[in-house]
Amino acid sequence: MSDITNNADTPRIVTSTELVAASLKRRRNKQLRLQMVGMGAIFIAFLMLFILVGSLVATGWQAFTQTHVTLEVFVDPEDIPADRLPRGDFDDTLEAALGRMLPGVDMEDRETARAVQGILSNGAQFTLRDRVVADPSLIGQTVTMKVPTSDPYDQLNKGLIERATPEQNRRVKDNEIRWFDTLKEQGAISKPFNLALFTNADSRFPEQAGLKGALVGSFWALLTCFLISFPLGIGAAIYLEEFAKKNRISDFIEVNINNLAAVPSVVFGLLALAVFIGWFGLPRSAPFVGGLTLALMTMPTIIIATRAALKSVPPSIREAALGLGASKQQVVFQHVLPLAMPGILTGTIIGLAQALGETAPLLLIGMNAFITSAASSPFDSATALPTQIFIWADSPERGFVSRTSAAILVLLGFLVLMNGIAIFLRQKFERRW
Amino acid sequence: MMKDSMETKLDVDAMNVKFSARDVQVHYGDTHAIKDVSVDILDNTVTAFIGPSGCGKSTFLRTLNRMNDTIDICRVQGDIYLDGMDIYDPNIDPVQLRAKVGMVFQKPNPFPKSIYDNIAYGPRIHGLARNKAELDEIVEKSLRRGAIWDEVQDRLDAPGTGLSGGQQQRLCIARAIATEPEVLLMDEPCSALDPIATAQVEELIDELKANYSVVIVTHSMQQAARVSQKTAFFHLGNLVEYNDTNEIFTNPQDSRTESYITGRIG
Numbered sequence: 001m002s003d004i005t006n007n008a009d010t011p012r013i014v015t016s017t018e019l020v021a022a023s024l025k026r027r028r029n030k031q032l033r034l035q036m037v038g039m040g041a042i043f044i045a046f047l048m049l050f051i052l053v054g055s056l057v058a059t060g061w062q063a064f065t066q067t068h069v070t071l072e073v074f075v076d077p078e079d080i081p082a083d084r085l086p087r088g089d090f091d092d093t094l095e096a097a098l099g100r101m102l103p104g105v106d107m108e109d110r111e112t113a114r115a116v117q118g119i120l121s122n123g124a125q126f127t128l129r130d131r132v133v134a135d136p137s138l139i140g141q142t143v144t145m146k147v148p149t150s151d152p153y154d155q156l157n158k159g160l161i162e163r164a165t166p167e168q169n170r171r172v173k174d175n176e177i178r179w180f181d182t183l184k185e186q187g188a189i190s191k192p193f194n195l196a197l198f199t200n201a202d203s204r205f206p207e208q209a210g211l212k213g214a215l216v217g218s219f220w221a222l223l224t225c226f227l228i229s230f231p232l233g234i235g236a237a238i239y240l241e242e243f244a245k246k247n248r249i250s251d252f253i254e255v256n257i258n259n260l261a262a263v264p265s266v267v268f269g270l271l272a273l274a275v276f277i278g279w280f281g282l283p284r285s286a287p288f289v290g291g292l293t294l295a296l297m298t299m300p301t302i303i304i305a306t307r308a309a310l311k312s313v314p315p316s317i318r319e320a321a322l323g324l325g326a327s328k329q330q331v332v333f334q335h336v337l338p339l340a341m342p343g344i345l346t347g348t349i350i351g352l353a354q355a356l357g358e359t360a361p362l363l364l365i366g367m368n369a370f371i372t373s374a375a376s377s378p379f380d381s382a383t384a385l386p387t388q389i390f391i392w393a394d395s396p397e398r399g400f401v402s403r404t405s406a407a408i409l410v411l412l413g414f415l416v417l418m419n420g421i422a423i424f425l426r427q428k429f430e431r432r433w
Numbered sequence: 434m435m436k437d438s439m440e441t442k443l444d445v446d447a448m449n450v451k452f453s454a455r456d457v458q459v460h461y462g463d464t465h466a467i468k469d470v471s472v473d474i475l476d477n478t479v480t481a482f483i484g485p486s487g488c489g490k491s492t493f494l495r496t497l498n499r500m501n502d503t504i505d506i507c508r509v510q511g512d513i514y515l516d517g518m519d520i521y522d523p524n525i526d527p528v529q530l531r532a533k534v535g536m537v538f539q540k541p542n543p544f545p546k547s548i549y550d551n552i553a554y555g556p557r558i559h560g561l562a563r564n565k566a567e568l569d570e571i572v573e574k575s576l577r578r579g580a581i582w583d584e585v586q587d588r589l590d591a592p593g594t595g596l597s598g599g600q601q602q603r604l605c606i607a608r609a610i611a612t613e614p615e616v617l618l619m620d621e622p623c624s625a626l627d628p629i630a631t632a633q634v635e636e637l638i639d640e641l642k643a644n645y646s647v648v649i650v651t652h653s654m655q656q657a658a659r660v661s662q663k664t665a666f667f668h669l670g671n672l673v674e675y676n677d678t679n680e681i682f683t684n685p686q687d688s689r690t691e692s693y694i695t696g697r698i699g
């Protein structure tokens with residue numbers, strides 16, 4: 001054993017114990033280095049994640065609140081006569097209400113009056129209109145209303161507009177800051193949870209823009225995607241795994257399904273544009289078309305997950321059923337498929353989560369249109385969460401910066417939720433044979 | 434050749450033959466797993482298949498209910514008759530055959546369903562019960578014959594997979610009985626069981642032979658000696674010797690049989 005280390009220069013006898021000891025040290029060091037590299041990699045990965053989520057939260061959290069002004073609105077029958085509803089000078093009514101809270105401001109001056117009105121969100125007058133239309137008895141009375149401020153005042157309230165900036169570089173002028181402070185001293189300014197972020201559809205005005213349209217669009221698209229890709233994917237997987245003869249053709253199909261799962265999503269978008277919209281004449285921007293496109297991408301994922309789940313059902317169960325005289329079809333549908341279902345659902349949810357985050361194909365089929373109402377069917381025009389993020393990220397208004405981050409957080413929240421469900425299913429129904 | 438085997442069949446009919454196999458060959462791809470095996474398996478008898486591992490015991494057993502059909506590369510040649518009916522005839526549906534020839538596997542394999550549903554599955558798919566009461570009756574009768582009724586009667590809704598290994602195997606036997614087969618094939622049914630469970634299953638096998646033809650593959654010669662009346666010794670795919678169990682163990686005709694039972698090959 002030891003003579004391999006003997007040579008002319010060092011005629012020393014090395015015992016095998018010493019050799020093992022030396023090599024053991026080398027092996028230990030190697031293992032230690034490997035562990036360090038691994039831990040370093042994990043640390044960097046977590047750091048990245050932390051930076052990503054941290055920066056999103058840092059910019060996005062402000063969008064979850066919205067500055068509001070509480071107004072005592074006298075619904076003047078002169079401005080809003082009952083017989084002309086729903087028309088009426090609702091903006092003048094609000095303007096008057098603000099004017100009463102800002103003593104010393106010359107509301108007769110049109111310019112000033114318009115600037116004062118600019119404190120309020122453009123949507124405030126419609127909120128008032130809807131209230132009065134719903135209850136015309138309010139005419140002639142004073143109602144308390146909490147209405148959102150316009151974006152610049154929201155930014156000012158959140159400290160995103162620096163008061164120290166020279167006036168000409170500031171969106172809110174000195175006198176406007178004074179008005180705002182006056183309102184604030186009266187306790188009329190509040191900053192509640194921004195419910196509108198979830199109940200409003202998109203808008204040109206950041207303070208009114210919400211994700212409802214995108215959420216509804218994503219819902220329709222995912223529903224379509226699920227209804228198409230789930231049965232088709234499972235059907236294809238069952239056929240391939242359980243019934244198809246293993247030969248060249250089935251190998252070829254298998255390779256191509258795996259390839260399909262790796263095709264860049266933008267290619268599916270182009271395909272959908274050409275086929276679904278070009279040939280079949282389906283409507284642009286419709287979540288149904290989006291869902292079809294996403295189904296193309298989700299199907300390979302579901303097929304692969306289903307085949308793996310079917311494969312993992314132990315042969316002993318199949319044999320047991322076959323041995324009792326069950327037909328192949330009964331074996332598959334009464335035994336194998338139910339046992340594979342948790343695995344299939346896990347794969348499906350993960351596939352749908354991927355589909356939820358897909359942007360490129362939806363951009364190509366026009367789901368990045370500016371749409372101010374939520375779709376009431378999958379055939380109406382709509383945006384989806386990722387395309388809404390894309391639109392907002394592209395908008396110049398300051399208020400959309402934090403809303404973009406907030407929308408990303410909402411999207412991430414859904415992804416985490418879906419993956420959480422997948423993990424829960426896997427752990428709950430995982431079977432040890 | 435066909436005529437030949439028919440005659441042989443008729444010869445032994447008088448002796449209460451259940452299965453008669455003639456010149457059976459089984460190939461897995463290029464592997465020749467069963468070579469020219471002819472054998473008559475009797476009704477109301479426990480027949481043991483013994484032999485060193487890999488000699489083709491399981492393979493031959495599985496030709497008797499056409500379980501080998503489910504293996505793509507497996508090819509079966511020759512003739513096998515069940516009560517004079519050629520079970521490899523193209524008109525025979527293997528699914529129907531398997532209802533008649535039940536099978537119990539090496540590893541207990543209850544369905545991950547309730548004990549009740551395990552037993553009821555076969556009768557349900559074959560339409561053996563017209564209503565719930567009849568099904569209940571079949572379940573109870575099968576569990577009783579499987580010698581496990583006393584242990585599970587108050588928890589029929591519990592999962593079958595939650596039972597002990599020995600109980601699971603008796604459940605599987607009861608499940609096979611529930612479809613009212615005529616033959617029970619058992620492939621090393623005790624190899625995953627402890628000695629006590631093994632004794633229980635052996636006792637059960639002994640009772641079953643009153644109603645069934647039982648074929649059991651075993652690697653334990655003691656077990657073969659204890660439970661069987663007929664023993665077939667397989668070696669390298671050949672059926673070397675087939676005789677009364679007593680004869681095989683006390684007076685083997687072939688030197689290979691003798692070597693095996695005295696522990697020199699195995």
Ligand SMILES: Nc1ncnc2c1ncn2[C@@H]1O[C@H](COP(=O)(O)OP(=O)(O)O)[C@@H](O)[C@H]1O
Nearest residue numbers: 461464466485486487488489490491492493504
């Ligand atoms: N599914 C299979 N595919 C290929 N070869 C098999 C298969 N099952 C058994 N064999 C081969 O057939 C021969 C007999 O196997 P088997 O019947 O399982 O033996 P035993 O049950 O006596 O141990 C062995 O050589 C084995 O390798």
Ligand SMILES: [Mg+2]
Nearest residue numbers: 490491492620
């Ligand atoms: Mg075997």
